[in-house]
Amino acid sequence: MTFPSLKNLQQSLYRVLKRFPFEMLFAFIATLASIAYIELESLNYLKESWCKRVLMTAVLGLVISLATTLFCESRSIKTPQKFIYNLIAALLTALLFFAFDPLVNAADVVRFFLLALAGHLLVAFAAFTKLDAIQGFWQFNKTLFLHFLTSMLYSAALYAGIAAAIGAMNLLFGVDFKHDTFYILWVCITGIFNTVFFLSGVPDDFSKLNQDFSYPKGLKIFTQYVLIPLATLYVVILLAYEIKILIQWRLPKGLVSNLILGYAVFGILSLLLIFPIREKAENKWIKTFARTFYFLMLPLLLLLFIALGTRISLYGFTEPRYFLTLLACWLLFITFYFLLSKKQNIKVIPISLCLLTLLSIYGPQSAFSVSTYSQKTILLRIFKDNHAFENGKFVRINKISKENGEKAVATLEYLVSHNNFEVLQPYVTQNLKTVSDSLSKAKDSYGHLRTSRYEVQDQKMRWIISYFGLKKFSGQRFYFDHADQDEQKHYILNNIKQGITVVNGYDFIIDQTNINYNDANSHYIIDKISIETAVKKPGILQIRLADDIAIFNINELTGDLIKQESKLKPYLQKPDGDNPPQYILPSAFLSFTKNTKNFTITFEIKTIEFSIDKSKKNVELNYTTGIYLIKKKK
Known part of the structure; x- marks a missing residue:
């Protein structure tokens, strides 16, 4: 593989900047936003969200600007007018920044x-809106696809070379390039180099493309001997399964939807790839395959609609089920179109799919509105059936079956995780916007602001489940302190010296950060002394110094502390919602010492999270950190 010369790259860059100024501006903004996101990830989730919004807007801006440019060029619109069209498209795209959160x-x-998918589909046909441009449309998309693969290959090779050089500098010269350097490198290559390289290969003579009847032989071989056999394999399996359903008279399994979509993808892709050579005398089999494919789609689509209808009637609409239903309807339309239409225009495929994608994004008919309405209807039915719906509002549920309780929690989880928290406001008397703001600013059990959307979302779920009295149905998905039930009680104990280690009187210390796991074993050599630390089983630590062995039972220590819980009360911190009780204890409470023949060894716990049953006998460790303090005996 040969790379283009620097002169060619310079000329390509100039042509790209001249032809696609808006596209390159959006690519540059997206690259900067990606770098900022990498640097801020898990540090500040509010600023991280801003980076995501800028990145999402810039990516869409690039795609929509490209579609606008191609449309203008195909219509021979002059540069000043093309600039205005692109500016309008860019400003409309920029408004999405305020819509995304x-x-x-x-x-x-x-x-x-979905918008990105619609934008890519728009790029596919933006330059070929005239009815008689089918051949040019096919050649244009073939060129784009092959050039995209080439640009990704060049980008991957460039990244591998530079990344290897950085790794060599780290190894040979001790340069401290962090792991995020490699992420930033990939972002810069794909955001700038890959974009420039790809845009440089976008065709600009659309009338010439319409007269181009060349066809890659390798494409026909790939389609004829790879894609079509795969599609045939899928249809044989599906037809056999359909016969089995008819014989056993059972409802189809959910997996059948994926198989039918797989068959549709391989079949339609095969027909698109061999479309230009369908009329040649030696390729009469193509028309036979096409009609057979679409005829076989009809019984499979019937099976797909039955599978979808069954699950929607039981569990309502969710976004995945909505999109599956939408795809099924689209496939039904495409099937009838190609079976009944004499003039088969393949541009119908991206145009119709683009329109359906746009319809599914916003509005009452969108996937999100339909799914939310469906799930709210299910939740409303549960609350009404359990006498927890008064004056148009949900109230706390006092008695509910396990099945309905778990279903209510699952439905609430779906609504909160897929929508704004305030989607439940019509059914709740409390102001959820105020609650949401409060939870977003609340600190975690360590006194830190929550650093990710998932932590904030978890807080909202815990609040709403507690509000409706559904804690006991939350399972393992959300943590609650069920101290009033016959379940485990959870504790967090912190050493008052956390973050500070006083080493006076000791020869060396060994930090232990993952001591809950049986494979947390380490080996050291200090002053010619061989030291091994190991976890014999959860909560039982062993340290070997030469021939001396000391064993520390953390379970026993925590069990003794909880049995004398009254002594801990002065150190209890202010409660944080439903979080477990947290204590900040003197070091003496969280350390114990063992003497061996040649050493005095102290193990000091820094932080420990654990659960203990009602009898206060069985301890289950969740998270533990600590240090060994070791002193040689004279």
């Missing part, structure tokens, strides 16, 4: 991918 609304991430 992935920190609060997870559905905005899905909306972004």
Whole structure:
């Protein structure tokens, strides 16, 4: 593989900047936003959200600007007017920044991918809106696809070379390049180099493409001997399964939807790839395959609609089920179109899919509105059936079956995780906007602001489940302190000296950060003394110094502390919502010493989180850190 010369790169960059100024501006903004996101990840989730919004907007801006440019060029619109069209498209895209809020609304991430899909589909046909441009449309998309693969290959090779050089500098010269350097490098290569390289290969003579009837032989071989056999394999399996359903008279399994979509993807892709050579005398089998493919789609689509209808009737609409239903309807339309239409225009495929994608993003018919309405209806039915719906509001549930309780929690989880917290406001008397703001600013059990959307979302779920009296149905998905039930009680104990280690009187210390796991073994050599630390089983630590062995039972220490819980009360910190009780204890409470023949060894716990049953006998460790303090005997 040969790379282009620096002169060619310079000329390509100039042509790209001249032809695609808006696209490159958005690519540059997206690259900067990605770098900022990498640096801020898990440090400040509010600023991280801003980076995500800028990145999402810039990516969409690039795609929409490209579609606008291609449309203008195909219509021979002059440069000043083309600039105005692109400016309008850029400003409209910039408004999406204010519509996106992935920190609060997870559905905005899905909306972004849907808009990106619609934008890519728009690029596919933006330059070929005239009815007689089918051949040019096919050649244009073939060129884009092959050039995209080439640009990704060049980018990957460039990244591998530079990354290897950075790794060599770290190894040979002791340069301290952090791991995020490699992420930033990949972002810069894909954001700038890959974009420039790809845009440099976008065709600009669309009329010439319409007269181009060349066809890669390798493409026909790939389609004929790879894609079509795969599609045939899928349809044989599916038809056999359909016969089995008819014989046993059972409802189809959910997996059948994926198989049918797989068959549809391989079949339609195969037909698109061999479309230009369908009329040649030696390729009569293509028309036979096409009609057979679409005829076989009809019984499979019937099976797909039955599978979807069964699950929707039981569990309601969710976004995945909505999209599956939408795809099923689209496949039904495409099937009838290609079976009945005499003039088969393959541009119908991206155009119709683009329109359906846009319809699914916003509005009452969108995936999110339909799914939210469906799940709220299910939740409303549960509360009404359990006499917890008064004056148009949900009230605390006093008595509910396990099945309905778990279903209510699952439905609440779906609504909160896929929408704004305030989606439940019509059914709740308390102001959820105020609650949401309060939870977003609340500190965790260590006194830190929460650093990710998932932590904030978890807080909202815990609050709403507690509000409706559904704690006991939360299972393992959300943590609650069930001290009033016959379950485990949870504790967090912190050493008052956490972060500070006084080493006077000791020869050396050994830090232990993952001592809950049986494989947390380490080996050291200090002053010619061989030292091994090990976890014999959860809560039982062993340290070997040469021939001396000391064993520390953390379970026994924590058990003794909880049996004398009254002594801990002066050190109890202010409660933090439903979080477990947290104590900041003197070091003497959290350390114990063992004497061996040649050493005095103290193990000092820094932080420990654990659960203990009602009898205060069985301890289950969740998280523990500590240090060994070792002194040689004279």
